[in-house]
Amino acid sequence: MRNIQEFLKDFQREMNWEISNNNFKESKSSLLNNFMLLTTEVSEIAEEFRSIFNKTRKLVKEEELSEDEAFKLVKEMYKENIGKEIADCIAYLVKFANYLDIDVEDSFFDKMEEIKTRENKDQR
Template sequence: MKDIQNFAKQYQKEMGWEISEESYAESRDSLLNNYMLLTTEVAEVAEELRQAFNLTASYVENGMEEKKAFELAKDQIKENMGKELADCLAYLLKFYNFFGIDLEESFYAKMEEVKNRKNKDLVKSTK
C-alpha cells in the first residue's frame, strides 16, 4: 500500500493533479472539486453493477442458468469495473496524501476497529 500511495503522490504531482495548498480558498475549492470527481467515479461503479445485473437478467431470460449468467456478466464488466475502481482509488489517494494520512496504517486500524465493534451487523447466510 505504501508503494501505491507514494506512486500516486508522485504521479499526481507530475500531472499537476494535486489538491491545492496555495490558500484556504484554493484548498477548499480543490477538495470539493476532487470530492465531486470521486463521487462521479463511485457512480460509474454503480453503472457497471447495473450493467452486470441487466446482462444477467437478459441471459436468464434467454434460458441461461442464473449463476452461469451472472458469472458471464461479471466477466464482461470486469475490465471496466477495474478502471472505475482504479479511478476511485486515485481520488481517495489524493485525499490521503493531502491530509498526510498513511493509507496502510489507517486501513488496518479501521479494520481492527470494525472487528471489535460491539454493535456490528451480524452476517446472515443467503443460502
C-alpha cells in the first residue's frame, strides 16, 4: 500500500489533482469536491452490481441457465469494469490519506487488530 501512496502522490502532483492546502476556504472546497467525486465512484460500483444482477436474471430467463451458472458468467464479464471503479475509489481514499499524512497500511492493520479484539455486538 505504501507503494500506491507514493505513486499517487507523484501522479496527483503531475496531473495537478492535489487537494488544495493554501488556506481553509480552498482546502475545504477541495476536500468537499474530492469527497463528492469519491461518492460518485462508489455509486458507479453500485451501478455495476445492479448490471450484474439484471444480466444474471436475463440469462436465467433467456438462456435457461441456473442462477448460479448465470451469476458466475456475469461476474466474470463485469470483473474488469468493477476493478476499474474500485481503483478509482482507492485513488480518492489514498488522496485523502496523503493530504493528511496518514500511512494507510499502518492504519489498516491497526483497525483490523482493533476489530479483532473488540466485542462484536452482532454476535451473542
